[in-house]
Amino acid sequence: xxxxxxxxxxxxxxxxxxxxxxxxxxxxxxxxxxxxxxxxxxxxxxxxxxxxxxxxxxxxxxxxxxxxxxxxxxxxxxxxxxxxxxxxxxxxxxxxxxxxxxxxxxxxxxxxxxxxxxxxxxxxxxxxxxxxxxxxxxxxxxxxxxxxxxxxxxxxxxxxxxxxxxxxxxxxxxxxxxxxxxxxxxxxxxxxxxxxxxxxxxxxxxxxxxxxxxxxxxxxxxxxxxxxxxxxxxxxxxxxxxxxxxxxxxxxxxxxxxxxxxxxxxxxxxxxxxxxxxxxxxxxxxxxxxxxxxxxxxxxxxxxxxxxxxxxxxxxxxxxxxxxxxxxxxxxxxxxxxxxxxxxxxxxxxxxx
Numbered sequence: 001x002x003x004x005x006x007x008x009x010x011x012x013x014x015x016x017x018x019x020x021x022x023x024x025x026x027x028x029x030x031x032x033x034x035x036x037x038x039x040x041x042x043x044x045x046x047x048x049x050x051x052x053x054x055x056x057x058x059x060x061x062x063x064x065x066x067x068x069x070x071x072x073x074x075x076x077x078x079x080x081x082x083x084x085x086x087x088x089x090x091x092x093x094x095x096x097x098x099x100x101x102x103x104x105x106x107x108x109x110x111x112x113x114x115x116x117x118x119x120x121x122x123x124x125x126x127x128x129x130x131x132x133x134x135x136x137x138x139x140x141x142x143x144x145x146x147x148x149x150x151x152x153x154x155x156x157x158x159x160x161x162x163x164x165x166x167x168x169x170x171x172x173x174x175x176x177x178x179x180x181x182x183x184x185x186x187x188x189x190x191x192x193x194x195x196x197x198x199x200x201x202x203x204x205x206x207x208x209x210x211x212x213x214x215x216x217x218x219x220x221x222x223x224x225x226x227x228x229x230x231x232x233x234x235x236x237x238x239x240x241x242x243x244x245x246x247x248x249x250x251x252x253x254x255x256x257x258x259x260x261x262x263x264x265x266x267x268x269x270x271x272x273x274x275x276x277x278x279x280x281x282x283x284x285x286x287x288x289x290x291x292x293x294x295x296x297x298x299x300x301x302x303x304x305x306x307x308x309x310x311x312x313x314x315x316x317x318x319x320x321x322x323x324x325x326x327x328x329x330x331x332x333x334x335x336x337x338x339x340x341x342x343x344x345x346x347x348x349x350x351x352x353x
C-alpha cells in the first residue's frame with residue numbers, strides 16, 4: 001500500500017531502527033558488551049608517552065655513565081640553554097611541516113640575521129635596533145621562501161635549498177667571513193644569556209614563551225586549523241574556501257620570524273654574529289619535528305611532540321659530549337634516529353585502524 005505520493009509508508013522497524021543483536025534476538029548466544037579497556041590499553045593512549053619514556057631512558061643512561069656531571073644543575077641548565085635556540089626554530093618548522101612543506105634554510109637564515117644585526121652594532125646602533133633587524137631579516141627571508149613556493153610554484157625543497165645557499169653566501173659576504181662581536185653598549189642582548197631568573201637564563205623563558213604562543217596559535221586559532229587542513233589535503237582546503245597559497249606564504253614567514261628570534265638568542269649565547277652560526281640546525285629542527293610525531297606529508301603533528309623530540313636530541317648530544325665521543329659519531333647517531341623515526345611513521349600509517 002502506498003501513500004498519495006506513491007511511496008510506501010515506513011514500517012515500525014524503519015522508524016525505530018534495527019534491533020540490537022543479543023541473546024534470543026538473532027545475536028550470538030552468550031554475547032556480552034565489549035569490556036572496558038584495561039590499564040595497559042589506557043596507558044597506551046597517553047599522548048607522547050613514548051617520547052617521555054625515551055627521555056627517561058636517556059636520563060638513566062646519563063646517571064649510569066656520567067653520574068657526577070649529568071644530573072648537576074649547571075649541566076641541566078646547559079641542556080635547556082642549548083635547546084632554546086634550536087627550539088625556537090623547531091616551533092616554526094613544526095608549522096611548515098604540518099602545512100605540508102619543508103624548510104631547509106632555517107640555519108642559514110638565522111646566521112644571516114645574526115650577521116646583519118651585529119653589522120648594525122658596529123655602526124653604533126643600539127640593542128633594540130639589533131633585535132628589530134634580526135627579526136625583520138628572518139621574517140623577510142621566510143616571506144621570500146613563501147612567495148616562491150606559493151605563487152612561484154617552486155617545490156619547497158628547491159626554494160628553501162636555494163635560500164640556504166643564498167643566505168649563507170650573503171652572510172659570508174657581509175661579514176667578510178669574519179666573526180663579528182656584539183659591540184659594547186648592547187649588554188641588553190648579552191643579558192638574555194647571563195641574567196638568571198629562578199636559576200634559569202632569560203633566553204630559556206623566551207623559548208618557553210615562543211612555545212606557548214606557538215601552541216595557542218596551532219591549537220586555538222583559525223590559523224592553526226587551516227594549517228592542518230592545508231597539510232592534510234590542499235585541494236579540499238581550497239574547495240572549503242581557504243586561500244591555500246596565501247596561507248602557505250604566511251607559514252614560511254612564520255618560520256622566518258622564528259629564525260630571527262633564534263638569531264637574537266644565539267647572539268646572546270655567543271656574543272657574536274657569524275656566517276657559521278646555525279650549521280646543520282635544519283637537520284636538528286626537522287629531526288625533532290619528525291621524532292615528535294609530525295608527518296612529513298603534513299596534516300598531523302603537535303608543538304609539544306616537537307619539543308619533546310628536540311629535548312631527546314639535545315640530551316643525546318649532551319651525553320655524547322660528557323662521554324667524550326666524537327662529533328662524527330653524534331651525526332651518525334642522529335641520522336640513524338631520523339631513519340628509524342620515519343620507518344616507524346610509515347609502519348604506523350600502514351597498520352589497520
